[in-house]
Amino acid sequence: MPNQHLEDSSQVVGQVAVQLRNTRQKEAIRAAFVNANRPLSPDETLTYAQEQVDGISIATVYRNIGALVEEKWLMPVEIPGESTRYEVAGKEHHHHFHCHTCGKVFEMEGCGIQLKPKLPRGFRVTGHEFFLYGICADCN
Amino acid sequence: MPNQHLEDSSQVVGQVAVQLRNTRQKEAIRAAFVNANRPLSPDETLTYAQEQVDGISIATVYRNIGALVEEKWLMPVEIPGESTRYEVAGKEHHHHFHCHTCGKVFEMEGCGIQLKPKLPRGFRVTGHEFFLYGICADCN
DNA sequence: ACACTGTTGAGACCGATTTAGCGATAACAT
DNA sequence: ATGTTATCGCTAAATCGGTCTCAACAGTGT
Numbered sequence: 137m138p139n140q141h142l143e144d145s146s147q148v149v150g151q152v153a154v155q156l157r158n159t160r161q162k163e164a165i166r167a168a169f170v171n172a173n174r175p176l177s178p179d180e181t182l183t184y185a186q187e188q189v190d191g192i193s194i195a196t197v198y199r200n201i202g203a204l205v206e207e208k209w210l211m212p213v214e215i216p217g218e219s220t221r222y223e224v225a226g227k228e229h230h231h232h233f234h235c236h237t238c239g240k241v242f243e244m245e246g247c248g249i250q251l252k253p254k255l256p257r258g259f260r261v262t263g264h265e266f267f268l269y270g271i272c273a274d275c276n
Numbered sequence: 277m278p279n280q281h282l283e284d285s286s287q288v289v290g291q292v293a294v295q296l297r298n299t300r301q302k303e304a305i306r307a308a309f310v311n312a313n314r315p316l317s318p319d320e321t322l323t324y325a326q327e328q329v330d331g332i333s334i335a336t337v338y339r340n341i342g343a344l345v346e347e348k349w350l351m352p353v354e355i356p357g358e359s360t361r362y363e364v365a366g367k368e369h370h371h372h373f374h375c376h377t378c379g380k381v382f383e384m385e386g387c388g389i390q391l392k393p394k395l396p397r398g399f400r401v402t403g404h405e406f407f408l409y410g411i412c413a414d415c416n
Numbered sequence: 417a418c419a420c421t422g423t424t425g426a427g428a429c430c431g432a433t434t435t436a437g438c439g440a441t442a443a444c445a446t
Numbered sequence: 447a448t449g450t451t452a453t454c455g456c457t458a459a460a461t462c463g464g465t466c467t468c469a470a471c472a473g474t475g476t
Binding site: 148214215216217220231233236242244245246247248249251252253254255256257258259260261262263264265266267268269270271272273274276 | 287288354355356357360371373376382384385386387388389393394395396397398399400401402403404405406407408409410411412413414416
Binding site for chain 1: 451452453454455456457
């Protein structure tokens with residue numbers, strides 16, 4: 137049997153030394169997130185960044201996302217059955233909408249969840265996630 | 277750039293010809309789900325099944341999970357940032373609790389979600405998912 | 417009990433995603 | 447302008463979940 141540990145297959149872009157220099161590439165990557173204003177996958181980030189810097193490579197995207205996460209400018213957003221997205225950090229608690237046609241992930245303002253699911257005794261809740269699925273305005 | 281399509285990296289155990297024979301392995305796998313009474317990953321399933329059938333292999337687990345999904349005895353359960361779990365089908369709409377200590381996923385009875393998140397106009401909702409995170413009774 | 421054939425176990429293999437290595441390039445202080 | 451060295455682009459390679467191959471095995475009908 138290959139792996140003893142059953143869990144923690146979760147994967148987020150790993151730690152990278154914080155970037156010191158301001159490169160066109162890093163700027164383009166930051167701009168991608170600011171302009172898109174929604175959580176982006178590394179691939180999507182690459183696509184947007186390409187528009188500003190020709191020839192930027194996927195490795196650079198991963199390196200910079202890693203650095204931006206480390207310096208807390210980005211936050212990972214995990215979606216069921218999807219690869220990790222990243223969004224600009226510091227926003228207030230909110231949830232996400234996943235379009236099953238184009239695959240894009242959007243932010244929804246506010247949380248507004250109040251529910252008391254029946255949990256067996258002994259369980260302690262520390263957080264929650266909520267996702268809506270459907271078709272986005274563009275695909276509609 | 278390798279892949280044009282940004283999305284649909286999601287992966288669920290594929291279609292397999294429905295199993296006809298009653299083997300000890302298939303029994304053990306079914307029993308694993310019934311006894312655990314919570315969604316299991318293929319790896320977890322293997323661990324439980326090992327207890328009944330010595331030397332059962334991960335390939336067999338995947339094959340049988342695939343078959344059981346195809347015959348609608350199992351249903352895939354996708355967890356953010358985790359590999360797909362499977363649970364016995366036919367239960368009523370409910371959500372899940374993910375223990376971030378042991379990584380196990382538990383079922384919570386009922387849904388009870390009523391909320392109106394602010395969605396931009398043009399978005400159509402077809403479904404939702406909800407997850408609680410925390411520490412389970414065993415880990416507490 | 418026998419033959420037929422579906423199922424298994426073990427490891428090689430797969431495709432997609434992510435990371436590491438390395439020589440070349442460019443940011444920034446001097 | 448120059449030197450230092452962080453960062454880049456490229457490519458190879460590591461992961462990871464999952465599948466395939468195939469000889470050996472074991473249900474099942476007769």
